[in-house]
Amino acid sequence: MSWLSNDLKSFKRSWLHHTGMQLATLSVLTATFAVVALVLSLGLNVNRILASWGETVQITAYLDENVAADKVSGIQSQLEKLPSVETVVHIPREVATQNFKSQMASYAPDLLTDSDFENPFPASFRINLKGGVHTEQDFAALEKIAAAVGKVEGIEDVSYGQTWVKSYASFVNAIAASGGVMVLILLAGGLFVVSNSIRASITARREEIEILELIGATSSMIRRPYIVEGAAMGFVAALIALGLCFGIQAWQLSLVSKNLELARLAHQVTYLGPALTLAFVACGTFLGAFGAWATVRRINDGWSALQRQST
Amino acid sequence: MISFSHVYKTYPGPVHALRDITVEIQKGEFLFLTGKSGAGKTTLFRMISAFDKPSSGQVQVAGYDLAAIRANEVPFYRRKIGVVFQDFRLLRGRSVFENVALPLEIRGDRVQGLNRRVDDMLDHVGLILKKNAPIEQLSGGEQQRVAIARALIHQPGVLIADEPTGNLDPQMSEEIMDLLDRVNAQGTTVFVATHDHELVRRRAKRVVNIDAGHLR
Structure with a gap:
């Protein structure tokens, strides 16, 4: 591993000799990676929150008033056998009325004791689905299940907040598509910034490459220290960027938590997980190494010193 | 040790940097190459240090055919020669x-x-x-x-020096030339390009002059 210790020595030397340039490169890399990490974290949390909304989608199947009480459990079994159905809960008329009264109690307190209040609610089944509804494809599947539920004998009507669910599914699709495009643009921009920054840093040390060529260093000997240096730079920048991202997120969460309206939202927000953190650091390291390789490869073509000589 | 045979080098333009160069430098010899700026000295040195190839002709140094050398052989060839430049590098x-x-x-x-x-x-x-x-x-x-x-x-068997005293004062130039003399006395072939005729005159060595790409 003496080559690695030599390369790290070279890394240290270039930091001591080109401190300003190296600091500038590290800053650009860190800022770029921090923006990517923040957008990634934001995207994941938006997806998470939207997904949690989709989990709550339910189908309500209203029973025909003329269904005999002894047929109800049979209908429930039929519904439970339908594909994608997770649970089916029977809600008798009295329970539906009670639920309505408790929900309205704060708005109309007299309703709880009003003896003239007649029960307008039919008995129903509350059907929860496996996996929830997150996309327009899920919505199409939901429509099929709802149609199947409507065909069960004894079911008079089916409701699943059609308009809301459809809008929600379209919204999630739009967010996913625009988020994907945004991440792609950001990654392309990030790659451009990172490679330019590394290129500027290496080009400033072109003479080193020329001298090494002059005294008979092979391409791999010349390129390896720069690639190790690029990887180390990418690694450090990714770590600092993640630290910044976590710091900013923690600060914003502390602000959100102070607002009672948003406190529930704060509980749903999470940081990048260990796997994603590791992948991010690995990508940063790879980008640093790749940027260095692409640049040094162009300069170290075996004839660099030629360009400085005159006829 | 160093052999140029009917070497031509033409750059796009066309610029004829070298024309029919034929010269041999024996093992252990000390040779001065003189000429004005732009006469072709550096082009000749580029070829000896494998930074350029001739348009036609043969260049042989330390057993390598530099007109046909492959890119992956170049670093190993450069380890067989020593190169000194005016700007030290x-x-x-x-x-x-x-x-x-x-x-x-x-x-x-x-x-x-x-x-x-x-x-x-x-x-x-x-x-x-x-x-x-x-x-x-x-x-x-x-x-x-x-x-x-x-x-x-x-x-190395060969030391080539392109204007090694170009950035030095006369006293320092003499010291450097004395050093090259000592190196040569130990058996190394030394090939020095310079436009300092006074310096060349003080050393009793073989001299070739290049002018507009021709050896005189």
Whole structure:
């Protein structure tokens, strides 16, 4: 591993000799990676929150008033056998009325004791689905299940907040598509910034490459220290960027938590997980190494010193 | 040791940098190449250091056919020669010792033998007391001596020097030429390009002159 210790020595030397340039490169890399990490974290949390909304989608199947009480459990079994159905809960008329009264109690307190209040609610089944509804494809599947539920004998009507669910599914699709495009643009921009920054840093040390060529260093000997240096730079920048991202997120969460309206939202927000953190650091390291390789490869073509000589 | 046979070099334009160059330099010989700026000296040196290939003709150095050398052979060929430039081409931020040791490190020499050889070489060029000094702290003459030490540390058969005294005052130039004389006396073929005719006149060596790409 003496080559690695030599390369790290070279890394240290270039930091001591080109401190300003190296600091500038590290800053650009860190800022770029921090923006990517923040957008990634934001995207994941938006997806998470939207997904949690989709989990709550339910189908309500209203029973025909003329269904005999002894047929109800049979209908429930039929519904439970339908594909994608997770649970089916029977809600008798009295329970539906009670639920309505408790929900309205704060708005109309007299309703709880009003003896003239007649029960307008039919008995129903509350059907929860496996996996929830997150996309327009899920919505199409939901429509099929709802149609199947409507065909069960004894079911008079089916409701699943059609308009809301459809809008929600379209919204999630739009967010996913625009988020994907945004991440792609950001990654392309990030790659451009990172490679330019590394290129500027290496080009400033072109003479080193020329001298090494002059005294008979092979391409791999010349390129390896720069690639190790690029990887180390990418690694450090990714770590600092993640630290910044976590710091900013923690600060914003502390602000959100102070607002009672948003406190529930704060509980749903999470940081990048260990796997994603590791992948991010690995990508940063790879980008640093790749940027260095692409640049040094162009300069170290075996004839660099030629360009400085005159006829 | 060095042989040019009917060598032509034409750059796009066309610019005829070398025209029908034929010259032989024997092993252990000391040869001056003189000529004005733009006469073709550097083009000739580019070819000897494998930074350029002839448009036509043959260039043989240290057993290598430089007109046909493959890219992956070039670094190994360059380890057989020593090259000195007017602007020294030393690595900034490294000490005298580190600069001189570089060709041996590239060759993969062991540390113990490497240290001894570098010390011997620095002693030879009179820089042993400055072995740990950063390059930036040396005078022009000292930097050129470091460059010569670096060019000789791996014991090449050929030393080529392109205007090695171009950036030095007359006294320092004489010191550098004395050093090259000593190197030559130990059996190394030395090929020096210069436009300093006075310096050449004071040394009784074979001289070839290049003018507009022709050898005279």
